Amino acid sequence: MIDIPSVQWAGANAVKAMIDDVIAENLDVEKIFSSSKSTFRIADLGCSVGPNTFVAKQNITDAVQQKYQSQGFASQMPEFQVFLNDQASNDFNTLFASPPPERPYFATAVPGSFHGRLFPNFSLDFVYSSYALQCLYKVPEELLNKNCAAWNKGRVHYASAPDEVAQAFTTQFTKDITAFLDCRAKELVVGGLMVLIMPGIPNGIPHSSSLTGGIFDFLGQCLMGMAKEVS
Numbered sequence: 001m002i003d004i005p006s007v008q009w010a011g012a013n014a015v016k017a018m019i020d021d022v023i024a025e026n027l028d029v030e031k032i033f034s035s036s037k038s039t040f041r042i043a044d045l046g047c048s049v050g051p052n053t054f055v056a057k058q059n060i061t062d063a064v065q066q067k068y069q070s071q072g073f074a075s076q077m078p079e080f081q082v083f084l085n086d087q088a089s090n091d092f093n094t095l096f097a098s099p100p101p102e103r104p105y106f107a108t109a110v111p112g113s114f115h116g117r118l119f120p121n122f123s124l125d126f127v128y129s130s131y132a133l134q135c136l137y138k139v140p141e142e143l144l145n146k147n148c149a150a151w152n153k154g155r156v157h158y159a160s161a162p163d164e165v166a167q168a169f170t171t172q173f174t175k176d177i178t179a180f181l182d183c184r185a186k187e188l189v190v191g192g193l194m195v196l197i198m199p200g201i202p203n204g205i206p207h208s209s210s211l212t213g214g215i216f217d218f219l220g221q222c223l224m225g226m227a228k229e230v231s
């Protein structure tokens with residue numbers, strides 16, 4: 001059986017090298033320092049209830065501290081403020097009941113959708129999001145309309161569906177990611193950094209052959225079976 005949170009855990013760990021490189025190569029410590037800012041603000045968008053979010057935050061704060069040290073600013077380390085965002089329905093109580101005891105940052109919950117504005121202009125130094133951007137803002141309406149070529153017959157995914165279904169999902173994703181990027185463009189400081197992790201498949205691989213496609217197809221069949229039993 002495939003354990004989805006473990007896949008995300010593996011992803012969060014594999015991305016450590018990417019975070020290290022992004023910060024080592026692009027974080028302009030001298031500019032931050034000359035602006036007299038003493039707080040480095042990080043947002044995790046779609047953080048869920050942990051524990052992956054805490055691993056990622058540790059990786060980011062470690063890499064920033066490393067960069068400060070390598071640039072000769074070891075004695076002027078910033079304080080870290082971490083914003084943990086998810087939908088308002090997320091279990092923030094569980095999340096905040098289990099933080100690592102010695103976390104080197106102040107943590108704040110930010111409930112709300114990342115498809116809209118969550119932070120003031122130019123207030124974030126680093127945006128991180130892991131396995132959350134694939135969640136669409138809404139189900140495309142044509143998937144539910146029996147008279148449309150994109151009617152998805154109750155399925156929850158496009159893996160074994162006609163091209164029109166995949167196209168409807170693509171159109172919604174394009175709107176969603178555009179809204180997400182527009183918001184973050186306003187919220188990040190100039191020179192701010194962003195690491196986004198999303199499941200994907202290489203071009204040319206049929207949807208039905210992808211691992212996630214197979215998982216969601218199977219899950220969808222179970223949900224449809226359960227729905228039939230209660231109806």
Ligand SMILES: C[S@@+](CC[C@H](N)C(=O)[O-])C[C@H]1O[C@@H](n2cnc3c(N)ncnc32)[C@H](O)[C@@H]1O
Nearest residue numbers: 008046047048052086087113114130131132135
């Ligand atoms: C699969 S979990 C990933 C959790 C964690 N980031 C990780 O890597 O383990 C996806 C999370 O994204 C959140 N999410 C989905 N859409 C969202 C939105 N529009 N705004 C904020 N969070 C969202 C979900 O509530 C869920 O907690």
